[in-house]
Amino acid sequence: xxxxxxxxxxxxxxxxxxxxxxxxxxxxxxxxxxxxxxxxxxxxxxxxxxxxxxxxxxxxxxxxxxxxxxxxxxxxxxxxxxxxxxxxxxxxxxxxxxxxxxxxxxxxxxxxxxxxxxxxxxxxxxxxxxxxxxxxxxxxxxxxxxxxxxxxxxxxxxxxxxxxxxxxxxxxxxxxxxxxxxxxxxxxxxxxxxxxxxxxxxxxxxxxxxxxxxxxxxxxxxxxxxxxxxxxxxxxxxxxxxxxxxxxxxxxxxxxxxxxxxxxxxxxxxxxxxxxxxxxxxxxxxxxxxxxxxxxxxxxxxxxxxxxxxxxxxxxxxxxxxxxxxxxxxxxxxxxxxxxxxxxxxxxxxxxxxxxxxxxxxxxxxxxxxxxxxxxxxxxxxxxxxxxxxxxxxxxxxxxxxxxxxxxxxxxxxxxxxxxx
Amino acid sequence: xxxxxxxxxxxxxxxxxxxxxxxxxxxxxxxxxxxxxxxxxxxxxxxxxxxxxxxxxxxxxxxxxxxxxxxxxxxxxxxxxxxxxxxxxxxxxxxxxxxxxxxxxxxxxxxxxxxxxxxxxxxxxxxxxxxxxxxxxxxxxxxxxxxxxxxxxxxxx
Numbered sequence: 370x371x372x373x374x375x376x377x378x379x380x381x382x383x384x385x386x387x388x389x390x391x392x393x394x395x396x397x398x399x400x401x402x403x404x405x406x407x408x409x410x411x412x413x414x415x416x417x418x419x420x421x422x423x424x425x426x427x428x429x430x431x432x433x434x435x436x437x438x439x440x441x442x443x444x445x446x447x448x449x450x451x452x453x454x455x456x457x458x459x460x461x462x463x464x465x466x467x468x469x470x471x472x473x474x475x476x477x478x479x480x481x482x483x484x485x486x487x488x489x490x491x492x493x494x495x496x497x498x499x500x501x502x503x504x505x506x507x508x509x510x511x512x513x514x515x516x517x518x519x520x521x522x523x524x525x526x527x528x529x530x531x532x533x534x535x536x537x538x539x540x541x542x543x544x545x546x547x548x549x550x551x552x553x554x555x556x557x558x559x560x561x562x563x564x565x566x567x568x569x570x571x572x573x574x575x576x577x578x579x580x581x582x583x584x585x586x587x588x589x590x591x592x593x594x595x596x597x598x599x600x601x602x603x604x605x606x607x608x609x610x611x612x613x614x615x616x617x618x619x620x621x622x623x624x625x626x627x628x629x630x631x632x633x634x635x636x637x638x639x640x641x642x643x644x645x646x647x648x649x650x651x652x653x654x655x656x657x658x659x660x661x662x663x664x665x666x667x668x669x670x671x672x673x674x675x676x677x678x679x680x681x682x683x684x685x686x687x688x689x690x691x692x693x694x695x696x697x698x699x700x701x702x703x704x705x706x707x708x709x710x711x712x713x714x715x716x717x718x719x720x721x722x723x724x725x726x727x728x729x730x731x732x733x734x735x736x737x738x739x740x741x742x743x744x745x746x747x748x749x750x751x752x753x754x755x756x757x758x759x760x761x762x763x764x765x766x767x768x769x770x771x772x773x774x775x776x777x778x779x780x781x782x783x784x785x786x787x788x789x790x
Numbered sequence: 791x792x793x794x795x796x797x798x799x800x801x802x803x804x805x806x807x808x809x810x811x812x813x814x815x816x817x818x819x820x821x822x823x824x825x826x827x828x829x830x831x832x833x834x835x836x837x838x839x840x841x842x843x844x845x846x847x848x849x850x851x852x853x854x855x856x857x858x859x860x861x862x863x864x865x866x867x868x869x870x871x872x873x874x875x876x877x878x879x880x881x882x883x884x885x886x887x888x889x890x891x892x893x894x895x896x897x898x899x900x901x902x903x904x905x906x907x908x909x910x911x912x913x914x915x916x917x918x919x920x921x922x923x924x925x926x927x928x929x930x931x932x933x934x935x936x937x938x939x940x941x942x943x944x945x946x947x
Contacts, residue, residue: 415929416927416928416929416930418929419928419929419930420927420928420929422928422929423843423928423929632901632902633875633901633902633903634900634901636843636844636901636902637844642844642900642901644880644900644901687846687896688846690884690895690896691846691881691882691883691884691895691896691898692881692882693879693880693881693882694882696878698877698878743876743877745875745877
């Protein structure tokens with residue numbers, strides 16, 4: 370038989386625990402178990418809908434594309450097909466073992482799953498960026514030192530850190546293996562000792578590769594289908610297309626002005642404004658000046674928009690004509706990467722320091738502020754469950770490439786080296 | 791409850807569509823700023839992408855008396871940034887002057903939020919500075935929050 374006193378103590382304890390639970394739930398420190406599979410019909414203000422549309426791949430809209438400005442072969446199926454073959458050909462390297470696809474692997478969203486390629490032995494090696502949607506950025510490389518896909522390919526082909534192939538050797542490989550494809554597009558292959566003609570052939574090869582890479586555009590993701598359903602005249606009736614409660618919570622956090630201000634930089638349909646920003650990665654040694662040097666390099670690059678190999682009228686090279694340069698703000702800044710296909714593009718950041726998205730978000734919650742260094746992010750100020758919601762939302766941006774699958778594999782046709790006597 | 795939700799969704803969708811149509815992404819646009827104290831007005835405008843977010847745009851700048859008579863700009867400087875984000879302009883706009891008309895080419899607003907812009911106009915006899923605060927948002931027209939004029943010297947006609 371319990372005494373009255375111990376009974377009322379039990380009730381008191383129970384009430385206190387009950388009230389505490391309500392308080393914690395109210396503060397969102399604990400939540401009723403989320404039924405994360407349940408679809409959600411959230412309400413958005415008109416301003417939020419406009420913002421969501423600006424972030425999504427619109428069915429009637431086109432992604433910005435910069436390759437065609439300087440590459441007259443962009444959009445040519447024959448050039449893209451030739452570029453497709455070149456992309457997977459390991460003979461386009463000094464060792465005969467490296468193709469574009471060695472680091473830009475289609476099944477990893479055209480990255481390699483490494484912090485940086487093994488061949489990157491320089492002081493400040495850099496992570497392999499995705500090629501999906503790369504054609505929508507005016508700048509290539511983490512420091513933007515190329516202003517087109519074709520000029521990026523040319524640097525990779527020549528660089529001892531990547532393919533290490535000389536221009537004349539490249540012309541030899543093409544002469545042996547791809548003479549019909551090359552000559553159908555570009556005319557006669559040059560003699561190896563005619564260096565001006567070799568330069569021109571070198572550029573042509575780059576442009577064929579650029580024509581292929583420009584085709585690698587992101588397919589609509591779960592997020593895009595959700596935004597399209599907001600604008601359609603029918604109420605969505607397929608729960609599989611809607612975002613879950615957790616994903617919507619993450620989306621609301623992503624666009625929130627109070628927490629993190631993500632869309633300051635991660636805006637537009639590719640979730641990047643292609644600007645150069647600093648997040649003060651923890652492993653920064655001071656050896657990599659990023660855009661401060663990259664801006665100088667792109668202006669000096671003979672294969673840039675203003676150069677002799679570019680198809681563009683000089684007056685139309687807006688990005689170079691108005692480029693921000695020689696500004697201390699640019700020191701140690703790097704290109705804002707796309708947030709599409711993140712599940713396949715780990716590790717993250719220019720040095721590949723973060724192995725998982727959870728690591729990235731944890732860092733963004735408490736970024737390093739070094740004295741005198743410009744920091745372009747604000748602490749997210751999120752609770753652990755909010756970081757999980759944000760990560761869940763980011764996963765809704767996965768989609769792969771909007772292209773027929775054969776473009777994502779080496780072509781079937783195998784060319785046998787033709788030895789000329 | 792379902793009916794209420796569907797109605798809410800319809801309403802949001804309709805207003806979303808309407809808000810979308812009023813966005814100034816691809817549009818020609820202009821804005822004027824007045825100073826009765828200085829008897830001046832400044833008109834800035836663009837043939838396309840005026841005040842669009844993350845799109846390169848070129849502005850035409852005109853300086854006039856309040857009665858519309860043009861005031862020649864001899865030299866024009868343009869600068870700006872986002873005070874809240876502690877960064878300057880993401881491009882290096884180039885200015886040029888042609889009599890009463892002046893141009894600022896290569897402006898980009900790389901993100902939504904409040905931009906502080908300064909136009910320094912050198913005229914015959916005076917230096918006029920127009921400072922602007924503009925808040926850019928997706929799906930909304932730009933909100934010019936403040937415009938202040940400063941002038942050193944007297945403007946001769």
